[in-house]
Amino acid sequence: MGCITICISDELEIAFRRISRLSYGEKQGKMSRAAEEALYQWCMQKIEELDVDEKDIFD
Secondary structure (H helix, E strand, O other), X not given: OOOOOOOOOHHHHHHHHHHHHXXXXXXXXXXXXXXXXXXXXXHHHHHXXXXXXXXXXXX
């Protein structure tokens, strides 16, 4: 499992934490689940925008 450290605005962090808590609850690992979902959706959007083959991006 990979680990990414990022810096985002305070406003985005607060919004993300609130939405992930509403969507998945407060148990351990739920924020990681929300982040993985968000990153996956972003990747899929970019794959479509850039017109690249998903198989070339995901192993």
